[in-house]
Amino acid sequence: MRKVTKIAVIPGDGIGVEVISEGVKVLNHIEKLDPDVNFHFEYFPWGCEFYNKTGKMMDENAMDVLKSFDAIYLGAVGFPGVPDHISLWDLLLRIRKGFNQYINVRPIKLLEGVKETLAYVPNDEIDMTVIRENVEGEYFGAGEWLFKGTDKETVLQTGVFTREGTERVIRYAFELAKEQNKTLTSISKGNALNYSMVFWDSVFEEVSKEYPEVRTQSYLIDAAVMYFVTDPKRFEIVVTSNLFGDIVTDLGAGIAGGMGLAAGANINPEKEFPSMFEPIHGSAPDIAGQGTANPLAAVWAASQMLEHLGYEEWALKILSAVESVVQKPELLTPDMGGSGVTGDIGNLIIEYL
Ligand code: NAI
Ligand code: MG
Numbered sequence: 001m002r003k004v005t006k007i008a009v010i011p012g013d014g015i016g017v018e019v020i021s022e023g024v025k026v027l028n029h030i031e032k033l034d035p036d037v038n039f040h041f042e043y044f045p046w047g048c049e050f051y052n053k054t055g056k057m058m059d060e061n062a063m064d065v066l067k068s069f070d071a072i073y074l075g076a077v078g079f080p081g082v083p084d085h086i087s088l089w090d091l092l093l094r095i096r097k098g099f100n101q102y103i104n105v106r107p108i109k110l111l112e113g114v115k116e117t118l119a120y121v122p123n124d125e126i127d128m129t130v131i132r133e134n135v136e137g138e139y140f141g142a143g144e145w146l147f148k149g150t151d152k153e154t155v156l157q158t159g160v161f162t163r164e165g166t167e168r169v170i171r172y173a174f175e176l177a178k179e180q181n182k183t184l185t186s187i188s189k190g191n192a193l194n195y196s197m198v199f200w201d202s203v204f205e206e207v208s209k210e211y212p213e214v215r216t217q218s219y220l221i222d223a224a225v226m227y228f229v230t231d232p233k234r235f236e237i238v239v240t241s242n243l244f245g246d247i248v249t250d251l252g253a254g255i256a257g258g259m260g261l262a263a264g265a266n267i268n269p270e271k272e273f274p275s276m277f278e279p280i281h282g283s284a285p286d287i288a289g290q291g292t293a294n295p296l297a298a299v300w301a302a303s304q305m306l307e308h309l310g311y312e313e314w315a316l317k318i319l320s321a322v323e324s325v326v327q328k329p330e331l332l333t334p335d336m337g338g339s340g341v342t343g344d345i346g347n348l349i350i351e352y353l
């Protein structure tokens with residue numbers, strides 16, 4: 001019997017639904033091509049529409065249900081009418097934290113054929129992988145809202161950086177840099193954040209001693225974002241905190257073809273829990289329902305998922321199909337300069353497979 005790979009699909013809201021359906025199309029096709037691949041997809045209707053009906057973003061027992069899957073494939077969540085902090089915290093962050101997906105891997109690569117955003121930077125100079133801490137730091141959720149509605153109103157939002165959490169993400173990045181023979185850059189802000197980021201820098205320094213073969217750099221976040229734009233070839237593997245990683249990867253998407261091409265993997269390296277794969281963009285209410293959303297980020301995320309599940313060859317094949325498809329921008333969605341529709345892009349990928 002072929003091993004069944006169980007994938008939980010949460011299309012979510014807005015264009016999430018549209019782009020995930022293209023990714024699943026591609027995965028279904030791979031299943032047809034390869035007798036050793038057998039996916040079982042189960043769909044969960046969680047998200048803002050579900051919230052409007054039930055008052056919850058997911059079912060009560062969602063985490064128990066999801067736990068039995070090999071991976072989670074997520075579109076995007078969030079929609080006008082439901083406060084963003086609710087949709088984010090009660091679904092996305094709940095899964096990331098609950099399943100200890102403490103590594104967020106975000107490739108930033110300007111593919112050959114994609115029109116460059118930065119006129120002075122050739123395509124091959126934007127090729128990096130950002131490793132973002134994914135469960136603690138600035139998004140730990142610790143804080144207080146005091147004296148609400150009074151003139152003494154005070155809010156605290158506390159970053160929480162544990163030794164375990166900081167060390168493991170930095171070590172993961174060092175291992176990757178070592179394996180790929182690349183430089184590793186830490187991005188922090190030790191001058192102003194005088195507890196959390198001084199700590200981060202010292203852990204980076206400490207762990208670096210175990211990897212004398214890895215060449216390292218350390219940048220403050222403000223300088224780093226400037227170099228992302230003026231000289232992105234400085235960056236190969238990047239490791240950074242939850243908030244900074246969130247921000248620099250959207251910037252990365254901006255210089256590497258836009259949100260429609262940016263994928264992210266939320267990894268539990270121990271495989272104790274399922275990992276989750278998603279395009280990093282949101283539900284894009286401004287273009288939802290028009291068939292113009294670019295599904296290539298979702299397809300790329302499917303490639304990350306297959307890599308994680310041990311189907312490395314198919315992961316690479318999907319990526320090279322994406323690289324081939326972007327050579328023909330006229331067939332792609334408007335964000336890539338074409339006049340194609342979302343529902344056709346999966347088929348283009350399939351042709352190349
Ligand atoms: P967004 O990523 O949804 O959209 C930003 C801009 O990029 C928009 O102009 C949109 O049209 C465009 N865009 C995004 N993805 C695209 C694609 N695949 N193809 C073509 N154009 C694309 O971010 P925004 O507008 O800040 O947030 C919208 C909603 O999504 C909010 O409710 C937010 O909380 C949620 N969100 C959810 C995320 C997730 O589920 N992982 C991540 C980011 C935002
Ligand atoms: Mg983000």
